Amino acid sequence: MSEVLAYKPVLEVRDLRVSFHVREGEVQAVRGVDFHVNPGEVLGIVGESGCGKSVTAQTLMRLIPSPPSRIKSGSVRFLGEEVLLKSEKEMQQLRGSKMGMIFQDPMTSLNPTMTVGRQITENLKKHLKMSSAAAQKRAVEMLKLVGIPGAETRIHQYPHEFSGGMRQRVMIAIALSCDPALLIADEPTTALDVTIQAQILEVLNDLRGRLNTSIILITHNLGIVAGICDRVVVMYGGQVAETGTVKEIFNHPKHPYTEGLLKSLPRLDTSKDEPLIPIHGAPPDLVNPPTGCAFTPRCPYAMKICQRLDPGLIDCGGTQAARCWLNHPKVQEAKA
Incomplete structure (x- = not known):
């Protein structure tokens, strides 16, 4: 475990871009993703199908086939070493030993x-x-x-x-x-009923506490994230839409997409007659991704600038950041 503690964080992902070349053109599945994982931490990566969660996870372990995929740019540093520069033989030694995955x-x-x-x-x-x-x-x-x-x-x-x-x-x-420093769990409870889901999550949480293993939990289920994760990365259209601690994200979402995901969840503290609010529309076409904010066509707060420019991740205080113009200082000043 001393090797893990020598590096903090355990994993650093910077400006990761992954594309797939298909008949229709280039599918830009992952578009400039940044995040990190600290020792003993559980990081949740959430988002609807097609947002780039699983492609990101498989890229970390270099499991996506090439062709048709291509890692266009970025950095994946694991325990201080650049994963994207390793040979296939070196990756075979890394997978299953220092880095494990649950499919x-x-x-x-x-x-x-x-x-x-x-x-x-x-x-x-x-x-x-x-x-x-x-x-x-x-x-x-x-x-x-x-x-x-x-x-x-x-x-x-x-x-x-x-x-x-x-x-x-x-x-x-x-x-x-093999006591890996990092465990990647890609939708580990999808095919299981809720009782077994709870048992699997309890096992993961218990093992994290006992072995100090860092975990990346990839899911579309925010309820699971609330129960086990320390921090959250919300993905949309192949990008990070919002990131922060579980408390920050659930109590004060700063991106309309995150807000929509939370509103579409059933809650125990609301009336049984109160309808769930879906997110209308469809995810963006990643063969021709939008130039501005990817969520603009589905966003109830969209402004003209949203169609033209991507705001990037804007610091929202604490550890929270969101890819939304509503958090830009000038917009906040105008609203005040």
Whole structure:
């Protein structure tokens, strides 16, 4: 853990731009994304489908295929080292050891022809050079750590013999087996019912506390973010729309898109007859992204300048920043 503490933050992403070349043209999936993750912190990345969340996550681990994708520019520094300059061989050593990932669907991510124990031990033998006996012992410990009962027996079972929630726990055990400094969880609870969702989040939170692992949690569910995350990055149209602590974002959203996401959530403190307010319209076409603010066509507060110029991230006080002209000092002065 001393290696982690030597660098703060654990991960720094600066001006990341990723495109996909398709028949229709260049899809600018990620357009100048900036964020960081501190040691032992849970960072939530939220936004609707197509906003660039998963592409960003897979780029961090260099998992997006090239072609059709291309990393156009940017920097991804992990533990002080530039990830984008590493060879594929170096990335293979990094993935699964210092950087782990949990994918959306454990049934398609786990190998159906191998026992779950073997899938954990192979990781340990490759990265930590453990003997078969030591790796087997560690595999049992990891299954117990993520709350799988009868771990000594279950390491000999195959993925189809586990429930959806248990398979996701196996994925977490594999990702954490080499004590990574960073765990990326890409929609880890999407295919699970709410009870199992709560259990998986409890496991992640518990492991964060015990192992001081930094976590990036990618989701479209703001309820999950409120329950486990320290800070939030709200993405829209391949860009960061807003960032701040959970308290800042939920109590005082500074971007109309964030405000819309919060208004579309059911709440316990409102009348059951009060309707949810959807965000009307559709996300921007990233083959031809707008020149100004990407949210302008759907924004109830849009001004003329929003169509012409992108405001960039504007400091809103504290740790909060939002990509919205409404937060510009001159606009605030005019409103006053």
